[in-house]
Amino acid sequence: MTPVTRDLVVELVHVGKWYGAFHALRDVSLGVARGETVAICGPSGSGKSTLIRCVNGLERHQEGEIRVAGTALGSDGSGVEEVRRRTGMVFQSFNLFPHLSVLDNLTLGPIYAAGEAADRAGRRALALLDRVGIADQAAKFPGQLSGGQQQRVAIARALMREPEVMLFDEPTSSLDPERVQEVLAVMEELAAGGMTMLVVTHEMGFIRRIADLVVFMDQGEVVEAAPPALFFAQTHTERARAFLGRVMHL
Amino acid sequence: MATGTAACRSFAIAGTGAIRPPPPARRGTLGWLRANLFATPLDGAVTLALAAAIAWLAPKALAWAVLDAVWWAPDGRACRDAAGACWAVITEKHRLILFGTYPYAEQWRGALVVLLFVAMLAASAGPWLAARAKLWGWAATALAILVLMLGGVPGLEPVGTHLWGGLPLTIVIFIGTVAGGMPLAVLLALARQSELPILRALAVGVIEVVRGLPLLAVLFVASLIFPLFVPVELQIDKLLRAEIGMIIFFGAYAAEIVRGGLQAVAAGQREAAAALGLGYWPRTRLVVLPQALATVVPPLLGDVIRAFKNTTYVAILGLFDVLGATKVALDDPAWSRHAAEAYLFIFLLYLVFCLAFSRWGMAVERRLARRRRG
Numbered sequence A: 001m002t003p004v005t006r007d008l009v010v011e012l013v014h015v016g017k018w019y020g021a022f023h024a025l026r027d028v029s030l031g032v033a034r035g036e037t038v039a040i041c042g043p044s045g046s047g048k049s050t051l052i053r054c055v056n057g058l059e060r061h062q063e064g065e066i067r068v069a070g071t072a073l074g075s076d077g078s079g080v081e082e083v084r085r086r087t088g089m090v091f092q093s094f095n096l097f098p099h100l101s102v103l104d105n106l107t108l109g110p111i112y113a114a115g116e117a118a119d120r121a122g123r124r125a126l127a128l129l130d131r132v133g134i135a136d137q138a139a140k141f142p143g144q145l146s147g148g149q150q151q152r153v154a155i156a157r158a159l160m161r162e163p164e165v166m167l168f169d170e171p172t173s174s175l176d177p178e179r180v181q182e183v184l185a186v187m188e189e190l191a192a193g194g195m196t197m198l199v200v201t202h203e204m205g206f207i208r209r210i211a212d213l214v215v216f217m218d219q220g221e222v223v224e225a226a227p228p229a230l231f232f233a234q235t236h237t238e239r240a241r242a243f244l245g246r247v248m249h250l
Numbered sequence B: 001m002a003t004g005t006a007a008c009r010s011f012a013i014a015g016t017g018a019i020r021p022p023p024p025a026r027r028g029t030l031g032w033l034r035a036n037l038f039a040t041p042l043d044g045a046v047t048l049a050l051a052a053a054i055a056w057l058a059p060k061a062l063a064w065a066v067l068d069a070v071w072w073a074p075d076g077r078a079c080r081d082a083a084g085a086c087w088a089v090i091t092e093k094h095r096l097i098l099f100g101t102y103p104y105a106e107q108w109r110g111a112l113v114v115l116l117f118v119a120m121l122a123a124s125a126g127p128w129l130a131a132r133a134k135l136w137g138w139a140a141t142a143l144a145i146l147v148l149m150l151g152g153v154p155g156l157e158p159v160g161t162h163l164w165g166g167l168p169l170t171i172v173i174f175i176g177t178v179a180g181g182m183p184l185a186v187l188l189a190l191a192r193q194s195e196l197p198i199l200r201a202l203a204v205g206v207i208e209v210v211r212g213l214p215l216l217a218v219l220f221v222a223s224l225i226f227p228l229f230v231p232v233e234l235q236i237d238k239l240l241r242a243e244i245g246m247i248i249f250f251g252a253y254a255a256e257i258v259r260g261g262l263q264a265v266a267a268g269q270r271e272a273a274a275a276l277g278l279g280y281w282p283r284t285r286l287v288v289l290p291q292a293l294a295t296v297v298p299p300l301l302g303d304v305i306r307a308f309k310n311t312t313y314v315a316i317l318g319l320f321d322v323l324g325a326t327k328v329a330l331d332d333p334a335w336s337r338h339a340a341e342a343y344l345f346i347f348l349l350y351l352v353f354c355l356a357f358s359r360w361g362m363a364v365e366r367r368l369a370r371r372r373r374g
Ligand SMILES: Nc1ncnc2c1ncn2[C@@H]1O[C@H](COP(=O)(O)OP(=O)(O)OP(=O)(O)O)[C@@H](O)[C@H]1O
Pocket: A019, A022, A024, A042, A043, A044, A045, A046, A047, A048, A049, A050, A051
């Protein structure tokens, strides 16, 4: 059952998670192969955030196994430092540090968590900001940037540790429509560059172009999983059809 | 005019206005008076009543405090038949009031302490020093003050803490209270939010008990009861005991303020820091506390000002801060009739310091607000 030959960067096997008595993740198994992009979609409250947050230990799972880049993440929190060292995360609400300049937002982690020299971290940060198209904003504070710019800073910040996998939790959901594309463009470039990505998103155009696999979740369980072409052509379940009907008519 | 259809009664009309500067505000002295003092009939009445009271009082106050005042009276006799204030009590007794029982020949050291404190306060008030520089500056100032007061290094005669008094003592207690109390407050606030139930319970216990006691009671416990339970060899000096009491009292109050600041930091901030691989202490120090403390500068400063005023309570333990020393100075029968003038002087002294603190707080607040807005 467990595939061992596919070079999986993220691997979840029969994962279960409860909030009190509420069963939030039910027997979730999925793998993200190196260099591939997996998109997760599903109705609100279906457990998408819970799942992605379990992958880097922001939430603890109670059942099953999670492995990230070869490190097992225990349900007791063991291995969490190692896992976080190899993952970058981007949040819906950016979560930039408002009291630090853009440049300091990027270098904080490398300097204080990885012990990198400040000048080296600064050089890498500028290069990454250039890559996401905002090198000229390095000295500003997050509050002075547009939402799209902030999210691109957040992506650059997550890339600073040269992660093996990037986790995105609805990265464009709190952006104005005209800002969504600039963030998606950065993500597409990342995918094209061979980054492994796990993305919670409802951007169907992005999923169609970029994702290798679409995972549809509902009520804490994986309901369907298929490559986008197949997924959009023929959904097997009534739940997925209903969901697609809703988001496609947005 | 009717741009809507028959079914819709709402409407909007396309404007034709060009971009113009705002209409002129009423300016000049008359405009200001009208707007600020006579806006309504009630305003006008209040203004007139206050003006009358000031007109009646001001000449009397001026005569008492300046025109009929005695500034110089070596033995106090010149004051006896003066109609005005006897400021001579301060000219005569200022050494005792300002420095208490500190050895007379060494009082220049106390003066230097006051000077250092005021200079550092002024240096911290503006935007010209980075936060880190300020912190180191204060640490160095505190150390210098301690060395100056204690002596015992080459060139400085040792002076026991039982001889300390006046304004330098007030400053020493104040700096000690804030320097020890702030870290305690932060630790208590963090413990109160800890995931460990024991730590949480301990913090809640300390905070609630101390906040339920008057400062005097805390000082008595620290100073009188504490020694009963500690072996004689470990008995520490009176000033240090008072200081410990002040620190705990300050810490318990400020902890609740800091906790409010911690709660104002979005959960996403901690998560983002954790996702970057920062452990509990680095993320608390670098991400959470800077934001938490920035939001509570005004109330924290209120506690700092209160700590300055609370130094007067140590008089109860036989330590002569500037107020205590003034009381001692007034024990002199030649001057005891002029307590009002002496206390007025102390009043002004406290007012100047506390106003300086609150101006400082306002400046910090403005600076933080500007940064937040970008
Ligand atoms: N900390 C928590 N405590 C209790 N219940 C929670 C907690 N976090 C999430 N839940 C519940 O778990 C379920 C899944 O939440 P989750 O945030 O993973 O959903 P989601 O798919 O990300 O939804 P959305 O699209 O709205 O972001 C929801 O019913 C939610 O109410």
